[in-house]
Amino acid sequence: MKNSDFEYFRNLLRNMREEIQQKGENTIEDMTEDREMYADPADRASAESDRAFILRLRDRDRKLIYKIDQALDRIDEGSFGICDECGEDISIPRLKARPVTTLCIKCKSRQEQQEAMQGD
Known part of the structure; x- marks a missing residue:
């Protein structure tokens, strides 16, 4: 692999990491702001289900960030690819x-x- 390939992947991984972190920050903001009261229990259950789904997605993103960091370490060590x-x-x-x-x-x-x- 050429040095330009390593730089390409380093930038790609860093951009992926930044994008994931931004989604996480947006989720925190949305959940902090979204403290609505629901008169209908079905609406509340639906909102809770949506929140749980979003939190599962963010947990997957957290695991992906760990893998991204490992890949960046492999680039630095020369074992990437x-x-x-x-x-x-x-x-x-x-x-x-x-x-x-x-x-x-x-x-x-x-x-x-x-x-x-x-x-x-």
Whole structure:
């Protein structure tokens, strides 16, 4: 991988992180401001369900931020784009689709097949 590729992914990951953090800040603002009283219990239940869903999304985002930080660390260490399983290079298209990945497509496919077999 060229230095320009590393810079591309560093910027991509940083932008992803900033976007996720902004969504989190907006969620906090929305939940702080949204303290409506509902006369109808169904409306209140619907609003609570929506809040719970949004909080689950933010929790997924929190986990993604952790993976983004790990990917940025791998860029700094020089191990970004190398498969943890086989040691081969991860293709640029795969990294563009999932920049936090640690597995090449072959190893990820094998992992998913093993998980599917164990789930049966």
